[in-house]
Amino acid sequence: MTFKIENLNKSFGNKKAVNNISIRLEEGQILGMLGRNGAGKTTTIRMMLELIPKDSGQILWRGKPFSKKNLKIGYLPEERGLYAKMNVLDQIIYFGMLEGMDKKEAKREAIKWLEKLEISYAAKKRTEQLSKGNQQKVQLITAIIHDPEFIILDEPFSGLDPVNADMLKNVVKELIAKKKTIIFCSHQMDQVESFCNQICILKDGNLIVSDQLSAVKKSYDYRYLELETTNNIKDYLDHKQYTFTQENNRYKLRIPRSERFYQTIQEIDEKFELQGVALKEPSLHEIFIERTGDDVNAKF
Ligand SMILES: Nc1ncnc2c1ncn2[C@@H]1O[C@H](COP(=O)(O)OP(=O)(O)OP(=O)(O)O)[C@@H](O)[C@H]1O
Numbered sequence: 001m002t003f004k005i006e007n008l009n010k011s012f013g014n015k016k017a018v019n020n021i022s023i024r025l026e027e028g029q030i031l032g033m034l035g036r037n038g039a040g041k042t043t044t045i046r047m048m049l050e051l052i053p054k055d056s057g058q059i060l061w062r063g064k065p066f067s068k069k070n071l072k073i074g075y076l077p078e079e080r081g082l083y084a085k086m087n088v089l090d091q092i093i094y095f096g097m098l099e100g101m102d103k104k105e106a107k108r109e110a111i112k113w114l115e116k117l118e119i120s121y122a123a124k125k126r127t128e129q130l131s132k133g134n135q136q137k138v139q140l141i142t143a144i145i146h147d148p149e150f151i152i153l154d155e156p157f158s159g160l161d162p163v164n165a166d167m168l169k170n171v172v173k174e175l176i177a178k179k180k181t182i183i184f185c186s187h188q189m190d191q192v193e194s195f196c197n198q199i200c201i202l203k204d205g206n207l208i209v210s211d212q213l214s215a216v217k218k219s220y221d222y223r224y225l226e227l228e229t230t231n232n233i234k235d236y237l238d239h240k241q242y243t244f245t246q247e248n249n250r251y252k253l254r255i256p257r258s259e260r261f262y263q264t265i266q267e268i269d270e271k272f273e274l275q276g277v278a279l280k281e282p283s284l285h286e287i288f289i290e291r292t293g294d295d296v297n298a299k300f
Pocket residue numbers: 012015016017035036037038039040041042043044
């Protein structure tokens with residue numbers, strides 16, 4: 001395992017913000033770090049980046065301390081941290097130099113990225129003159145200009161219009177294609193699902209899920225059977241005590257993973273004639289809600 005967090009702990013006074021968590025990640029994998037507000041994600045990341053000291057535990061990269069001294073790390077923080085009065089190009093060069101680049105190289109890369117993200121026109125503007133979305137592009141550039149091998153992205157697409165969101169998503173896809181190791185924090189479950197092959201869920205400082213996304217889905221007790229029919233099967237499903245939702249001609253039934261549903265399908269088809277049938281794994285959204293303690297039936 002290339003990246004390891006082992007028995008990591010952090011308290012603030014009486015508050016246990018991170019409780020003995022261990023996470024493993026192979027190089028080139030994308031980990032979605034999930035948890036409700038206050039779960040301990042930012043605290044974990046801050047310890048990784050040595051911004052705050054850990055109480056105990058270790059964080060390792062290829063067997064050595066996970067530290068800027070041993071690998072290049074890129075970080076896009078949730079609270080954006082740019083210098084408002086500094087001009088965009090100088091700002092990016094400054095961050096590049098902080099990460100060990102020489103000025104010429106940082107300038108070359110900065111110009112390349114500004115062109116790629118279609119904000120070259122803003123190179124000489126003060127950062128505060130840019131829209132929120134364009135400032136976020138600048139922030140992303142400062143996080144990856146030094147070509148880091150490990151990248152932490154905290155809510156990278158929040159507050160972006162769809163065109164800019166797609167542009168930054170393409171950058172993340174390129175990073176994934178380049179086999180960067182990435183930790184991706186987001187409350188947008190569909191984004192986590194589309195980018196990450198591994199997930200961990202924190203709750204009140206505890207790690208309650210940590211596995212491959214596919215394994216997490218398979219460990220969920222339910223699946224969903226989607227049926228399409230022009231006939232009204234609502235009464236039948238009520239009678240059979242299925243939990244389901246209906247949208248026009250489509251019905252979505254929550255069935256235990258163990259249920260032998262072929263017979264159900266056959267029975268419904270004979271009575272009502274089905275136009276479509278599909279078996280779906282639960283979405284990450286559903287798993288998240290169930291595992292972090294909310295009533296899944298209320299949300300279903
Ligand atoms: N500097 C601090 N002093 C005191 N308590 C803190 C400090 N930083 C975090 N906490 C507490 O630790 C807990 C974990 O907070 P953390 O910011 O890590 O959560 P999070 O999962 O990142 O939440 P969010 O999704 O809202 O960013 C919370 O109860 C928070 O109030």
